[in-house]
Amino acid sequence: MNICDQIYLYKYICPDKIAIKSENESLTYNDLNISINMIANGLLSKSIREGCKVAILLNNSIKFLEIFLGASKAGWTVIVLDPKWSSKEIDYVLEKSKPELTFTEDELVHRVDFNEKSMDLIIVNKKGGRKEENRNLNDFTDWVIRNSKNNPQLKHDNPILLIGFTSGTTGKPKGYLRSHETWFESFYSTNYEFGINFNDVVIAPGPLVHSLSLYAAIHALFIGATFYLVDKFSPHKLISVLNKVEDSVIYMVPSMTHSVIDCIKKDRINFNPPKILISAGSKWLKSSKNEVKYYFEGVKIFEFYGSSEASFITLLDPKGNNLKPESVGRAFKNVRISIRDEEGNEVGVNEVGKLFVSSNMIFSGYYDDQLEAERIIKDEWLEMEDYAKMDDDGFVFIVGRSRNMIISGGLNVFPEEIEKILLTLEEVEETMVTGILDKYWGEKIVALIKWKENQQLHFNEIKAYCKKYLSAYKVPQEIISVKEFPYTNSGKIARGKIDKKLSKERLK
The missing domain is CATH 3.30.300.30 (ANL, C-terminal domain)
Structure with a gap:
């Protein structure tokens, strides 16, 4: 089971359809699959053993998605590194995860002393005229053209797709494991809840290193839609993109949405709102939602609540937004919710307790810390850090967040x-x-x-x-x-x- 298997079918179903588009570049499904195969074959020529890992330290680009999917197809596990992290944070994750190879770009390569690490380094946009001391450094273009365009044949399936790092309670990044299977489950539930389809153009203007934008991009490609890549968020740039696209679907955190609204109000810009707005990351105030409805005329607003470990938990759809805007919605498709007291007993309606979640979308554990995973997952139920209550209609309200996050x-x-x-x-x-x-x-x-x-x-x-x-x-x-x-x-x-x-x- 590999997420790239479905994307490979579009090479035959719609080879000339645009898979990924940016301001200056576009890639058809045929070309995307060729690139995925070449990257996958390049990685497999390095190693075919199970459990290989590759790190990506890149800003938003089409190459980011090509490399992510190529590594996934090769059965390698991807580690995503955030360029906004300090050098100390990047070094900590690399030391902890020990990838065999890292893809990065010219302006980021000196953030870490790769000479001290026993890994190969591939520069995606290497600039000429600069000597490198690292013997294991390769130029991406030179490296990729040596590889076969044929569909690779894997000798084994690696269930772990991604190691995502999120800050732990001490502030140090903590690695959570995501499998191909849990992303499959998330894709199917997303199709059901949001109604995104093959004909849509999906936009996620946040960094691809954040799970919201990365998930939005890969899901769009999984269903054969077009993903419009924004290299770096700015309200003016996003408005320009939206004005070029009809009936778009956009994933944003509330701060981005308010930036767009402030820009529209200040500069009196004409604006073509998306048909669907999917919001996550933090809860909107009721007054803010009313402003969004006014300026994003006719848009369907979906808010979901989730976490790196649980994936989707609840959804507040357009109807729920009108009925109970202060809630985080009802249980997402194929998700079970339990609210319990300190003894583990389920509490009554509108009573506050600890939130527990069960679904086939739950993560596969923590990297190098299985004891912590066993502590919070018991009998297929994941213990969240949030306290919540549920009303008679099944709407969940988050009351407080433990550990001060x-x-x-x-x-x-x-x-x-x-x-x-x-x-x-x-x-x-x-x-x-x-x-x-x-x-x-x-x-x-x-x-x-x-x-x-x-x-x-x-x-x-x-x-x-x-x-x-x-x-x-x-x-x-x-x-x-x-x-x-x-x-x-x-x-x-x-x-x-x-x-x-x-x-x-x-x-x-």
């Missing part, structure tokens, strides 16, 4: 990681980082700081300092100075009390 702009941020950096400033005595509801970001990262006597830094100084050690999306967006923190009986900062107070103040 912030979701800002659709990205997971752990406050402990930011606090650790802030506490290295000699002017800071104590700090607590939290997220507050924001119509643009979903949650805005706010740092509360108790300063040492007669010492205080300007907000811009703090931002500049944090950017040295943190990815840009983890940098605080607001600073609040406090004289004292409230504490729990155990002497820890009382996060719950502070969050409650901040929420009340912002709602006034």
Whole structure:
């Protein structure tokens, strides 16, 4: 079972149909399959053993998708590296996962000292006139043209498609395993719930290194649709793309949607809205949804709630959005939901408990940490970190998130990681980082700081300092100075009390 088997059929069903399109390039299904085969055969010529891994450190490009699918067809497991990560984070993932080969690009190759690592390196857009010390470095064009265009014959099936890395509770990236089979299940459920089909043009303007955009792209190709690739998100660029495409389907996090609306309002731009808007990453405020409905006239809005480990959990469809916009919707197709108390017993209607999920879309475990997977998956039920309640109609409402995680702009941020950096400033005595509801970001990262006597830094100084050690999306967006923190009986900062107070103040 391989996700590329279905894509291969379109070489015969619709060879000249555009599979992937970007601003300056397009690729038919015939050409896409040739490229996939050449990359797969190149990898198989290196090794046919089971369990081989390849890393991708690339910005958005058609080559990213070709390499992902070529590796998948070869039965290699793909590791996706985020160019926005710090060099330390990239190095940590490479050391932990130990891929046999890494695809990267000229402007990113020096982010990591690949000479110290026993892996081959292939540069996708290698520029001339520069000498390389790495003997294992290859130019992508030179490498790929040596490989056969024929459909490769695999000697084994590798069930693991992808190792995705998401920040763990300590802020260090944690690898979750995704199989071909779970993506098949997700594809079928997506077809049922969203009604995306062969004739659609699918757009996901976020980075392909994030699961939402990568999933949207591969699902579009799986059903024979056209995927329109946006190299880098900007509201003006996205509006330009939408105005070229009729009846598009778009995947976005709320912060992107609000950027588009702000752009339309400010510049009075003509806008051709998509026919379907699929939102994920963070919950919209009700007022924000009304604004989206106004400016995205006639659009069908779908919001889904999920996680890297669980995939899809619930869906708030257009009807549900009108009935109960504050909820995260009902259980997704082929998903079972259970809300339980601390003893593991199911709670009653509208009672709060820990959320558990069961489906054939659940992940296959954590890379190099099977004990943690066994802790949260028992009897086919995955224990989530969220607390929730369910009403009489089956609508789920998320009440709180354990372990203090912030979701800002659709990205997971752990406050402990930011606090650790802030506490290295000699002017800071104590700090607590939290997220507050924001119509643009979903949650805005706010740092509360108790300063040492007669010492205080300007907000811009703090931002500049944090950017040295943190990815840009983890940098605080607001600073609040406090004289004292409230504490729990155990002497820890009382996060719950502070969050409650901040929420009340912002709602006034």
